[in-house]
Amino acid sequence: MKVEIITIGDEILIGQIVDTNSAWMAVELNKAGFELEQITSVHDREDHIVQALDQALTRADVVLCTGGIGPTKDDITKQTLCKYFDARLVFNEEVLRHIEDLLRHRRRAINELTRTQALVPDKALLVPNRVGTAPITWFEKEGKVVVSMPGVPYEMKTAMSSDIIPRLQQKFTTPEVIHKTVLVRGIPESALAITIAGWENNLPDTLHLAYLPDFNLVKLRLSAVSFTPELVKAQLEHHLAALRNILRDAILAEDDIPAEQLIVERFAAGRLTLATAESCTGGNLARRITSVPGSSAVYKGSVVAYSNEVKTQVLGVDTTLLERVGAVSSEVAEAMAVGAKRLLHTDYAVATTGIAGPGGGSDEKPVGMVWVAVASPGGVISKEYRFSLGRQLNIERTTQTAMLLLLDLLRGVRPESLL
């Protein structure tokens, strides 16, 4: 069953917001057995919305529209859908009471504008908006469904999970979607493609393979859509076993989960604790790790030592060492890791120090030069990396690199083969 998303709003097309909604919706739709055929972002303009709808309905059975249903003048999705489905806007008492309840809870008064949100198309089913004031509408025509929901992520997600996906599953019979992602460490994409070419050529048509290169990782995704899932799952398991035989230790994990989640899971399994000491990553390591629910069981905290003063006074890095070799050095990275491990009483500590840019570089220590150190029960090691990608990317890559280095050490990769 094919679904399309139309995101409506000038703010996406001028780049004021990044469309994170669609990726979330894609994941949920796939899980529920729907194929997402296309995502289209259009302006808050009647002719544009109508054209996108017309075209989407030629390809898909379900069109999910987000955005453009706020109470202000620039939002015209509701009016446009009314015209499209030849409906009239009528005042709905129940919606008004819901809006009043919600605003009372937020200690806000209703006004003439929020009141207009209670005007709803007479030909649409209403889907509850459990956490917002804009009504969510469900139109049907010739067996096809068009839903209009808010672009506010929390409202969209609540409606999708609680109501829209369950209703779609009731209306349509969906196949099972089978996905398997293998994280491969240490082999660049093209070398990997050659390594597994024989295996890849042996894959049956039912299994689709995709390469998704990530930083210092390649994700291999095997997927299938089937009404006979048991059969396909057995096929997948068979080919996966063959892949394991080829790649062996290069497989970091058999799940598409981020490094921070692998860290939390593996530290929890080993009853180990972790701390971080961050200079150039500026708290990003801590943020990524604490984004994992349950991370508090293994992660004690971080010292973001952005100034040298904090490196010496809080982490106990020797002032003369700092003066002699500079903050961006193997020695200081290691001293930071050892300092954090001691200060926060943990089994492991990871430290980062580097020049994220755009300023602060020199000939000897250019922007993008980074040292990562890991202190462990077995001692402390450090590695140098060079990035040259602009500040945000240098920070992200340093963070990712530090986590992968920690994971490699944890799974026993020998220090001399560390990436």
Add this chain to the structure above:
Amino acid sequence: MKVEIITIGDEILIGQIVDTNSAWMAVELNKAGFELEQITSVHDREDHIVQALDQALTRADVVLCTGGIGPTKDDITKQTLCKYFDARLVFNEEVLRHIEDLLRHRRRAINELTRTQALVPDKALLVPNRVGTAPITWFEKEGKVVVSMPGVPYEMKTAMSSDIIPRLQQKFTTPEVIHKTVLVRGIPESALAITIAGWENNLPDTLHLAYLPDFNLVKLRLSAVSFTPELVKAQLEHHLAALRNILRDAILAEDDIPAEQLIVERFAAGRLTLATAESCTGGNLARRITSVPGSSAVYKGSVVAYSNEVKTQVLGVDTTLLERVGAVSSEVAEAMAVGAKRLLHTDYAVATTGIAGPGGGSDEKPVGMVWVAVASPGGVISKEYRFSLGRQLNIERTTQTAMLLLLDLLRGVRPESLL
């Protein structure tokens, strides 16, 4: 001049990656005077790519395609464009030498697969890919332009900035785009719309107004596209002055910049220093602040005190206080802020403590309960907030709330009127 983006790749449509490229491209295209008409995400499938191209070319003069040009089997954009423009793939020595140079620099060997990247369509102009191996191609037909570039963000950005946008500007005459965004604090969207209704109705047709509600902020965006920019700028300035008269102190800033950048700019201007102490935000405050280039001039660092042990041993929070009132309390938030201010020797310190969820809540202290404290030269204050949005959003909103609270204090909002 209208432009469309087509992103090609199954990974976007199954939600494995979020399309951040398009928002970046939208901003850069707008700055350069191009209107982005539509963004379309399609599968790695020939018929789908061709249909999207056909439809985009009916609306736009320029179509920018990203993705699907890697060396692996699943990538078919190059082959599809060849068919579309009736071109042949020919081997290009110069591209091969570039690939060899690049791989040598990365200390990697060329292989048969990377070698195929040197096959390029004979009817396309080549745009240099300065940082990657996939060739970037520029097709022209009946005055319209189709460009195909990598989906890898760094490669796409380098090509867009260095080559593609300059070439487009050479080929097409573009108007000036005028944008002005005003950040309004403390008035919900619908109340704001009523407050400025008279002003809004007075706006000339040349100026377009959009409301962009953000958390605890509404962004008002005035925009215009014009070949007579001086005239429009004067109009805009005139209406902006009127808006200032209506909103006064509710205007937090007249620029679409994030709270962290306002903090760094205002602290730098006042020669003030800042530290943070983070429990529930887990390093996210530090990350946001250090994401601003030059933040090291004002920001000394953070103690991410994820465990209570770190709160007491590093930040000096009284153990008996923690036992008596619990970590999520006004008292502990304030003690953390005061502790960080003292430990890191700063003028200001912000602390967060709360229950991000999904676990850890109780009747008395439910998930989403958060305390934020700010220690300043004038003393320490704290405020309670309640969120109920899921872990990531609770973390994001707490971070944003803490930064806005700090900015309000800094600009002299009286403690009793703090939001």
